[in-house]
Amino acid sequence: MSYLLQLLVSGLVVGSIYALAALGFVLIYKASRVINFAHGQFIAVGAFTVYALVVYLKLNVWLAFAAAILFTALVAYLVEKLFLKPLVGQPIISVIMVTIGLASLLDGLIHLTPFGGGNFSLPRFLPEGGVSFLGVSVSYPQLLAVVLTALFLAGFGWFFQRSTLGAAMRAVADDQMAAMSLGVSVEHVFALAWAAAGITAAAAGFIVGTVSGINLESLVAIGLKVFPAVILGGLDSIPGAVVGGIVIGVLENLATGYLDPLVPGGGTADVFPFVVLLLVLWFKPHGLFGTEEIERV
Amino acid sequence: MRERPASPEDLGEIVLEVNNIEVVYHDVIQVLRGVSLKVPGGRITALLGPNGAGKTTTLRAISGLLKPEYGKVTDGRILYRGEDLANRGPEEIVRLGIVQVPEGRHVFKHLTVEENLKVGSYIHYGRTVREDLERIYHYFPRLYELRNKLAGYTSGGEQQMLAIGRALMARPKLLLLDEPSLGLAPLLVREIFEIVRQINAEEGVTVLVVEQNARVALAAADYGYIMEQGRIVLEGDADYLEQNPDVREFYLGVAKSGGRKSFKEVKAYKRRKRFM
Numbered sequence: 001m002s003y004l005l006q007l008l009v010s011g012l013v014v015g016s017i018y019a020l021a022a023l024g025f026v027l028i029y030k031a032s033r034v035i036n037f038a039h040g041q042f043i044a045v046g047a048f049t050v051y052a053l054v055v056y057l058k059l060n061v062w063l064a065f066a067a068a069i070l071f072t073a074l075v076a077y078l079v080e081k082l083f084l085k086p087l088v089g090q091p092i093i094s095v096i097m098v099t100i101g102l103a104s105l106l107d108g109l110i111h112l113t114p115f116g117g118g119n120f121s122l123p124r125f126l127p128e129g130g131v132s133f134l135g136v137s138v139s140y141p142q143l144l145a146v147v148l149t150a151l152f153l154a155g156f157g158w159f160f161q162r163s164t165l166g167a168a169m170r171a172v173a174d175d176q177m178a179a180m181s182l183g184v185s186v187e188h189v190f191a192l193a194w195a196a197a198g199i200t201a202a203a204a205g206f207i208v209g210t211v212s213g214i215n216l217e218s219l220v221a222i223g224l225k226v227f228p229a230v231i232l233g234g235l236d237s238i239p240g241a242v243v244g245g246i247v248i249g250v251l252e253n254l255a256t257g258y259l260d261p262l263v264p265g266g267g268t269a270d271v272f273p274f275v276v277l278l279l280v281l282w283f284k285p286h287g288l289f290g291t292e293e294i295e296r297v
Numbered sequence: 298m299r300e301r302p303a304s305p306e307d308l309g310e311i312v313l314e315v316n317n318i319e320v321v322y323h324d325v326i327q328v329l330r331g332v333s334l335k336v337p338g339g340r341i342t343a344l345l346g347p348n349g350a351g352k353t354t355t356l357r358a359i360s361g362l363l364k365p366e367y368g369k370v371t372d373g374r375i376l377y378r379g380e381d382l383a384n385r386g387p388e389e390i391v392r393l394g395i396v397q398v399p400e401g402r403h404v405f406k407h408l409t410v411e412e413n414l415k416v417g418s419y420i421h422y423g424r425t426v427r428e429d430l431e432r433i434y435h436y437f438p439r440l441y442e443l444r445n446k447l448a449g450y451t452s453g454g455e456q457q458m459l460a461i462g463r464a465l466m467a468r469p470k471l472l473l474l475d476e477p478s479l480g481l482a483p484l485l486v487r488e489i490f491e492i493v494r495q496i497n498a499e500e501g502v503t504v505l506v507v508e509q510n511a512r513v514a515l516a517a518a519d520y521g522y523i524m525e526q527g528r529i530v531l532e533g534d535a536d537y538l539e540q541n542p543d544v545r546e547f548y549l550g551v552a553k554s555g556g557r558k559s560f561k562e563v564k565a566y567k568r569r570k571r572f573m
Contacts, residue, residue: 089365164415164423171405171416177365178403182467183391183420291407 002135007257008250013142013211015249016149020204021222022229022241023156024197030173030236031193033092034084037099039201040223041106046072046202047214048115051122061125069202076198080191088187103220110216121213141210152203153242156196160238169193173236228277234290243288248273302533305520309337312503313359313395313471318373318383320354320363328354330527331373336471341497341504343514343535345548346524352507353400355524356473359505360397361387377471392420394470400507401479402460406449410440413448413459417466425468433462436492454485461489465496472496474506478513486510490517511548515539523548 021043028036049071053064083102087095110116130139160166172179172189180186204222208214226241229248233240255272286292305311313336320329329351336342344352357363358370359382370383382390405413414433418426434441437458443451448459457477464472474493478486494517497504508514515521521538523531531544538544545551 164419164426167408167412167415168419170408170412174405174407175403177362178399178405179416180365180387181360181362181391181397181399181403182417182463183388183396184416185388 003257005134005136007253009136009138009142011250011253012246013145013249014252015246016145017204017207017211017222017245018225018229018249019242019245020149020152020200020207022226022233022245023153023238024200024204025226025230026233026236026238026241027156027193027197027200029230030238031169032084032095032190033173034099035096036197037096038079038103038106038223039197039226040220041103041110042072042076042198042201043205043208043222044110044115044214044216044219045075045106045205046198047205047209047219048110048113048120049202050206050209051115051120051214054122061122065202065206068206069199072202072205073195073198076201077191077195080194084190084194085187088190103223107216107220116216119213119215122209126210145207145211148203148207152200153238156200157238165192228273230287232277232280232287234287236291237287237289240287240289247276251276302537303520305335305337305342305532308340308519308534311335312338312378313505314374314376315355315359316374316376318355318358318375319371320351320358320368321371322354322366322368324369328368328527329358332524332527332529333373334522334529334532336503336505337520338503339497339501340519341494341506341517343511343518343521344505344507344524345509345511345514345521347509349526350524351527352524353475356397356475356505356507358383359390360395360473361385361390362397362399388420391467391469394468395473396464396467396469396471397473398460398464398475398477400475402453402456404448404451404456404459404463406447408448409445410448410451410459411444413463414440414466417463420467426466429466429468433465436465436496437462454481454489457481457485457489458492461493465502469502471503471505474504476507476509478508478510486513490514493517511544515549 021039024042025036025039028034046068049068050064053059053067054061059067079102083098084095087098126140126144130137130143132138160170168179168184169189169192172184172186176186205219208219208222225248229244230241232247233244251273252269255268259268259272260266280288315332315334317331317333318329319327319331321327332351332355334344344355346352354368357366357368359375361382363369364386373383375382377393377395380393405416408416411430414430415423415426418429439455440458440462443455448456451459461474461477477489481489490513493504496502506514506518515535515538518535520534521532522529523544531538531541533541
């Protein structure tokens, strides 16, 4: 029993990271229908910015985190302004190809820094140990991961549901022309969506840094892990991103815990979530929370 | 019947003057060929005409919504209180106080009715939401009942009310309505025009409405223009147009004898007349 709970807890922690990453991905897709293949690179930018500020500039971790959020948001904002804005109105597939190119470009740029290869870990800033309940021990970094994720998701949820700008962003996703007719600047909304995605990417990167080491490849891999998460949850749904991310994280851990011993060579964690994904799509082709087309009859 | 119609200047100060504009889509398709019209302030002006005459294009040229459709004003000027609007972006034009209600309503389907209205106050950063929501619910009590419903699940008439209410949230001085009667039952059409009149009277909002339903539009309007094939072919105050034999015949479907005419007859006659 406690083995299962332990797996669930570590799944929840990994799932939180996926959820944050998926949230950024969904923000961009929701506003502009662009599938961003460079999201993992944004996560890497966030993680390495925190690391660089803490280790080289000896900045306080929280200050470094705040700075990394600003910096990553700025990078994402500039990327939108420089590379994607000129493509507004072009076929969406061209824009998606640009994000693939962008991923390579950012990869290359990161390789020019000392962070291109090898493992890095943030200096410990949380106390040793953790809390335990029901026989399951949760370390402080794990706790931080879950709490931070919850805070970010609540913040973005509030923003999109309650604020006028949030409503305007959803309006652009719904009907660009109508939004323009009300004076909403579609360009501005797209750039904001990218900046918001940058914020969540930095948060995801920071959390990876607190619970484990960081290296470029695994951070980029998280950017690809968002695909099963968002397809499961529904590409354009914020709650869907959260649930999808957590479900994928938990399934991975359950697979590692229960299926790996049965399969020679193991590695079921990489496969099992996709099996579940296929089953879900069978019955809910728009994902669990995806927008189904509203049709009046 | 009077010999001469009133001029738009007689009805009020001219707030919008479209001066001989030409509009080209995709750099090759010319839709407007020298359209000129004047909109008197505080009044309702109707722009009538058949399908494909260029009415919607004229509205889009004013509101700046030509650009997303790859259209461009290639000649002429659009003067709003002395400023030239030709080829400016819609954001700028909305901030000047001109808001267009698009044809086919275009409500945000996946937002609730109230969220749709909220987006309308975007240019005021949402600061005016509270008081303006009350104002809109006063004109459209139905929207208040529906406020938490997804807009995509409301009826056509309700969506038209929502589209107009949403535009009013931006506090326009000039409201452009594109075919508010489209696809609605006659009773609803009358109700919507009644509310437009009320808004015009109580708030002093100037209205320019594009319509194919000439009867309803002329009943509500003070002044009217008739457009065919990218040109204004006739203009005058609403009474004058309602009495004009050509308008009666082609747009109101009334025969010279005064009885209703069959649509088939009207069409054949019209076609012949055009070729002559």
